[in-house]
Amino acid sequence: MESIVKYDCKPVLKDPVFIECLPGIGNVGKIAGDHFAELLKAERFASVYSMNFPSQVIPDQDCVIKMADNELWFAKAPNGQDIIFLRGDYQGSTPEGQFILAQDMMEILLSYGVSRIITLGGYGTGKIDRELHVFGAVTRPGLKEELTGYGVTFNPGEPQAGIIGAAGLFLGFAQMNNIDGFCLMGETSGFFVDHGSSIKILEVLGRMFSVEDLSLGELEEKSQQLDVLTEKVNAQEPEDGNDLSYIG
Numbered sequence: 001m002e003s004i005v006k007y008d009c010k011p012v013l014k015d016p017v018f019i020e021c022l023p024g025i026g027n028v029g030k031i032a033g034d035h036f037a038e039l040l041k042a043e044r045f046a047s048v049y050s051m052n053f054p055s056q057v058i059p060d061q062d063c064v065i066k067m068a069d070n071e072l073w074f075a076k077a078p079n080g081q082d083i084i085f086l087r088g089d090y091q092g093s094t095p096e097g098q099f100i101l102a103q104d105m106m107e108i109l110l111s112y113g114v115s116r117i118i119t120l121g122g123y124g125t126g127k128i129d130r131e132l133h134v135f136g137a138v139t140r141p142g143l144k145e146e147l148t149g150y151g152v153t154f155n156p157g158e159p160q161a162g163i164i165g166a167a168g169l170f171l172g173f174a175q176m177n178n179i180d181g182f183c184l185m186g187e188t189s190g191f192f193v194d195h196g197s198s199i200k201i202l203e204v205l206g207r208m209f210s211v212e213d214l215s216l217g218e219l220e221e222k223s224q225q226l227d228v229l230t231e232k233v234n235a236q237e238p239e240d241g242n243d244l245s246y247i248g
Contacts, residue, residue, distance in 0.1 A: 003104040004049040011045050011074045015115040016082040022091050022166050026194035028186040029120030032201040037085045039215060042075035052097025053090045077209035091165050102169035117174040117181035120201055121167040124190035134200050135185040137163060139175040143182055150207045196223035
């Protein structure tokens with residue numbers, strides 16, 4: 001393991017589900033995952049430091065510094081399922097760094113006997129849609145029926161540009177280790193931080209883990225504010241012509 005892992009505690013968990021919620025396009029997965037973790041009153045149990053994160057420390061309002069890291073948190077859902085969350089403000093700064101970080105995290109997850117791996121991300125379309133979907137990709141075909149029941153949509157061969165970064169790598173490692181895994185991809189333009197798309201993912205997670213009250217008030221307010229802003233760019237293409245149809 002190349003990462004440095006500092007444990008606050010080592011919780012005893014039974015067949016935990018892993019949820020990755022790191023930054024990416026529209027910050028869709030991070031917003032949804034962080035909100036879900038806080039909703040379940042998750043507790044941090046480890047901090048992960050890596051040479052693949054920015055080589056800096058950030059001072060807070062009290063001028064106390066914090067080193068760039070990712071964090072592992074644990075919680076129990078209303079249906080009794082133990083969950084491990086991977087949270088943070090950074091992904092690896094290079095493709096090699098992202099691979100090493102995911103590999104190191106898998107070593108920890110395997111030690112906990114993780115039973116399922118869920119990654120969260122934004123499905124960038126490069127256009128603004130009124131009706132947002134949650135798209136899915138799975139490690140085996142048999143998972144599609146279950147996810148469809150939760151409201152996930154499957155588009156054959158999509159996204160064509162692939163699922164990049166942590167959202168994709170954890171699925172690859174899950175498949176290699178015969179662990180069920182899937183990515184929940186919130187449809188987003190990719191132009192802005194997209195709270196509305198995050199809400200759609202949260203609704204799927206709520207059905208999956210029997211969470212009835214998702215406490216979406218603050219996210220809905222931010223989403224409405226974004227609606228006003230997006231009116232100004234509706235039907236416009238990105239100026240640089242880049243393809244935003246990918247997951248991150």
